[in-house]
Amino acid sequence: MALNASKRLQAQLNVRQRYTAFPKLLQLESQGGSSNEFSVYDPATGEALCSIAEPSAHDVEAIVKNAQSAFESGVWSRAPAIHRSKTLAKLARSLEEELPTLAQIETLQVGRTIREMKAQLGRLPEWLDYFAALLRTEQGYVAPTQGQLLNYIQRVPLGVVAQITPFNHPLLIAVKKIAPALAAGNSVIVKPSELAPITVLRFAELAQEAGVPSGVLSVLPGGAAVGRALVENPLIKKVDITVGTQAGRSIGSIVGQNLASFTAELGGKAPIVVFNDADLVSAVNGVAFASFVASGQTCVSGTRIIVQDKIYDEFLAAFLQKVENIRAGMGNPQEPSSTMGTVISEAHLERIQRSVKGTKGKVVAGGERMTGTSSLDGFDFSQGAFFPPTVVTDVPLEDDLWREETFGPVVDVFTVHMQTEAEGVALANDCKYGLGAGIWTTDISRGHRIAAEIEAVHLGADSRKVASAGKME
Structure with missing residues (x-):
């Protein structure tokens, strides 16, 4: 059908x-x-x-x-x-x-x-x-010089x-x-x-x-x-x-x-740092969007979620509920209300699954290709390359899932509780890639301060008072 x-x-x-x-x-x-x-x-x-x-x-x-x-x-x-x-x-x-x-x-x-x-x-x-x-x-530019010369x-x-x-x-x-x-x-x-x-x-x-x-x-x-x-x-x-x-x-x-x-x-392994003062609902929604838009197949996809200690448990619980809502809303990609689509191919799905199976972390959501039919519209998942939004915790810092680009709907939520700004910056910069990053805080000063310290070309800092902070190549 x-x-x-x-x-x-x-x-x-x-x-x-x-x-x-x-x-x-x-x-x-x-x-x-x-x-x-x-x-x-x-x-x-x-x-x-x-x-x-x-x-x-x-x-x-x-x-x-x-x-x-x-x-x-x-x-x-x-x-x-x-x-x-x-x-x-x-x-x-x-x-x-x-x-x-x-x-x-x-x-x-x-x-x-x-x-x-x-x-x-x-x-x-x-x-x-x-x-x-x-x-x-567009206008030409006449550059300053010396002598009877026209330098443009x-x-x-x-x-x-x-x-x-x-x-x-x-x-x-x-x-x-x-x-x-x-x-x-x-x-x-x-x-x-x-x-x-x-x-x-x-x-x-x-x-x-x-x-x-x-x-x-x-x-x-x-x-x-x-x-x-x-x-x-x-x-x-x-x-x-x-x-x-x-x-x-x-x-x-x-x-x-x-x-x-x-x-x-080129590639990326973008960190998102969530501080204790972040607005929880906004942070959960924002991280989910950054992680699972395009089924995680973007070079600036949020894949390493670093959460400060006092908000960690509440954030993870709300984030997992959000992930379940996304999974439950998946169906035919042509259906306007469908929440997330496929990965690009069967071969790519198999590579993502190998990456998840090879981690020493704990898979707390997703992790296996989707089969059966959609609760949204009855679409048959078994015919396509559907992989659910996946969350992994307890990922060691030397693990490939922390260090290498997965290019799929898979995120690591770091569970060694980050207490200080310096720890958050160090974890965010613990990566060979430097394409994108994100910060969630309601402290304007912190947003700009941390933006200057994280090694990334594209960086967004969200707060109630400032929309974004960024770096340029």
Whole structure:
């Protein structure tokens, strides 16, 4: 029944049976193109959504050369800023119209709940609007110097830019990377995750329909071999990636050999420190959101919960009740009231389960894949990659579950009661990652003080009087 409903939804959303690289170059067709194909699956049902013709090394080279030709032609790279601005603004309006459909496709290909995807995609047009506006207001800068000289700074495009994006936020992260690169006049080639390429391919079509010239925005759907062939190409002037830490190291070493610019957002193991004076209800809700949004599959997911001694027992009891409410509310990800979706694949679920089984900590909630049917809507969990929100206590500091990224709905609640601020900071910083962190306190001074001491790029401090404190790269 669920499979039939999924098929009907695919048809309504015009999900094609087969996709190829974008744009589909005539020379690729004449030379046979790719012979390898893979399928994209709905992780909630295990059903194949479509097949993808994976680009060969020859295909990748042809796409890069086509992007370089577009750049050298000046049709976009030397177009007036006002023209690029109008095109991006038009693309923003086209994206706005497509958002309801794109949100449903995102839920189909990644298994996240539809309410998450609608909320996430709802603001994407603003990224395009922002950079469209920036093009209209950007001014050159005359720098001070000595003598009869005119010293000024002018922003110019780099050339062909390669971007590698992940499965967890397929369109969000792609648009955040694409918008500024296009605004600057670059040619952009995106290699989306092979697990979730459909919406990025559709966005490229929307861009061309809005007036972005052919070859200026290209998409290469495929796996690691495609990504490697792309970043190895000497015509690539910048590489921007959001990937796992190991993949980031590998890509960085390749990019370095070509002396190309490199931006990388990699893994995380975010701590959340809850102090005794925190508002309990707000802290529980906030920690649950940070830990289980996207089924814990975000690089800034709250995974190490460090709770001060006097609030610990009350916090844990309330948090476990919240976790049970989330689990009980899980169902079909397309159901608007469903609380949490799947993880991305069966293989990823098995890796999460191995991580939980290998811990020396105590699993107090979840820990096993979900089977049976949903109490919310009768959806059959056994067909998909459903893993419940999971809480582990008594985790040793040397345990892999404390130190390594799980990338799933699994959190460690630290039970060696933290008494002082210094202990909380030390535990938060006891990690090789430094991407995100959170603080819960009603003391404004403490919020800013601890924010300065925790080693993280993105940090939020919540109190009744101050919304956030943060750090910047």
